[in-house]
Amino acid sequence: MSSNPLAFIIEDDEDTSNIFSAALQTAGFEIEAILDGRQAQERLREETPSIVILDLHLPHASGREILEQIRSDERLKGIPVILATADQRMATELESDANIVLIKPISFNQLSILSKRLHSRYVS
Template structure:
């Protein structure tokens, strides 16, 4: 059985490793992407079940990527966890994200949020 795909879009290498390992604990295959333009290119070909998106990325900012995800009909079912260190930005984008994670964060927080979102997705799909 193929594992669902999760994209980790995060420019901080250490954070991306923690995020990937935590999400893998929920049965996902993960891909780590470090720049906004690479993320947009990958999202043109992939349909991930989950995206963990940092808002402060090089080349293309995370808010633009979030808008692209929400505008693409192929990605309608994609769940998005936005990670930001700025609580004001979190308030602004919370309607477009499935969950907002305020940095700094822990491995267990990411693991639990991914589990929560995938449980919601499975319940919604069964309804």
Template structure:
């Protein structure tokens, strides 16, 4: 059975790119366009991995990481942050919140998939 990835991204082009890339590599990609829906969708889908943008309207990826890791039903799901924030302090803050991996934008397709494979 293919592994499932929840992709939380507000930018339609990035969402399509990530989902298409995952599907091309045999994964089941579940898109989430609004971060406010991410926790409920994670509970409904129970994915093997969550890939999320950090800079989103309404709720940040940083806040979502904290919410997911605070929920005992979800905390074991690995989270890969994908973000344009590329500073060392940003990576430390995001990892400190509970992200298991960090990939900066613009992404390298090979690096993105290497990170996915390493987590799930």
């Protein structure tokens, strides 16, 4: 079993998920990529990740529903959540429930900064 902190990347676009995975692995995280909203809800009932990257537009359950699940669960509510979305309006609506909001497309510079911040906070 890895002693690295676990990150859930809840993103239905595999290319975007892979980019987040690479950035977080570089920061020292163990990664679990989840492509479906319903699967994300199930995994969050079973596991407590150290951090969640969450797309708002997902199949079978929305990112908004997943964020509500995280924030209403005593076990999960303290987990940092990074919203990643192209929907500026939704990002603004949910900004107060997220720790960080990234607006897609996400630049390499944003990911580099994010990776360094996460590494210093959760791994170092």
